[in-house]
Amino acid sequence: MPPRAPSLILKEEVIPYLTFSLQDLLCRLPTELKDNLLEIRLRVGRPVMLVFSDMDMVLPGSSSLSRPEMEQCMQLITQSSVYAREEELRQGFITLPGGHRVGLVGKAVLEDGRIRTLKNISSLNIRLARQVVGAADKVVSYLVQDGSFISTLLVSPPGCGKTTLLRDLIRQLSSGIPKLNLKGHKIAVVDERSEIAACYQGMPQNDVGPRTDVLDGAKKAEGIMLVLRSMSPEIIATDEIGSSADVVALEEALVSGVRLVATAHGDGPDDLQERPVLRELLKHGLFGRIVFLSMAKGPGTIEAVFNGQDLKPMFIEHLSIGGGRHDIKTSRCLNTDICYG
Amino acid sequence: MILKLLGALILIFATGNIGFTMARSLKRRVLLLSQLQGLLQFLVTEIDFAVTLLPEALIKVGESMGPEIDHFCQEVVSSLQLGLPLSIAWERSLSTLSDITSLSGDDTKPLKALAPVLGLSDRKDQLRHLKLAQEHLRQREVKAEQEANQNQKLWCYLGVLSGLVIVLILV
Structure with a gap:
């Protein structure tokens, strides 16, 4: 099946969840804008904003959003079944069919000091999902040695394409890569924030490969132990290793002979020694490869691949993983094989 | 003479039929009220244990209930698909339901009360509202049953006898 144009995905999967007035205005946007749209932000009493990778703008023709309009959007998004979305409301985001994510805030209702639910929703942030098939093409050869995959950590600041890269890596490892003599692996994805597979009612909305099992919504540490057993x-x-409990669980997995692929927050190679969690991960030698991403050439620039054992760079180059919403030029690309997009 | 007899028989048959239909609709009303309670009980289960989305739950429940309830559920779901808010879809379908069946406007009141809250709050709250509506429907059912018992025979006799009276007057 050929990939659908982003504007078509917007029309089929996102626009039906908005009020009639907004549906009309969004449909009338020029295709070029629709193709590059990243986020739609709705705020009560303020105009609807559209966010693109390099700018944002007010939705042409829209006036400030009224409370009933927001409530109608909420009804459409929850399919008139708030009770079925309780857990997601507590987390502050709802996944739509197609993997699009709606972040929301309003008045938090507390119980025992924890958020029980949100009411009077005041802001919605609809983030359009876009799986970049082939995002991992350029790095995957560095992560495979003699036909076997080496545990990999992806490190970058937010918004640099860690999860996009991780998702495609999962897809490729699950399907197998004949070119690298890598067979398909059984992969368990512990998707705490439903960002990797974007499950809607338990069904992954992104292509994560034929041998992939997704545990959706579980805490990482607990989830890793569960999939290990089951x-x-x-x-x-x-995704997003952050606590020492996560590190312990990953160690446990490694002892069981399982290889790992994970992401963590960090600004660059210098952070490896500075951030306690990263330092911990390296100290235990959990990861054989570390991939750094940055915004240097737009979202999804692969900065470098490090060997996790001796912390020596294996490769330093600015490569785009592709799929950025505006053209990202790849420069200084020596090997034409790994340069595309 | 034969013609007269035939006419008289047709007349008695007609009025008798009207009486029986009225009697049957009283019984039907009781049945519908109990089916509506069944609908709510089903929603309680779907919301509490299965956490099914409301449109899906309505389609499921419709299939297992009588044709009137099925029609009602389908109407709600198709209005939702058109983008109408649930409260409006629910109220509209309820008034259609009371139009095409023997249910009175008062009978559907407990369900109408659900319109502004259904699907819009957390599980606990939903269950509370559904249970309350169920209780109100049960009271209406008891009432309807009493009325049916009292009036069913009355309508049957009334139908046949009024036919006889008209025949006697005409003869």
């Missing part, structure tokens, strides 16, 4: 994975994938 799914006999060869590789465990997870």
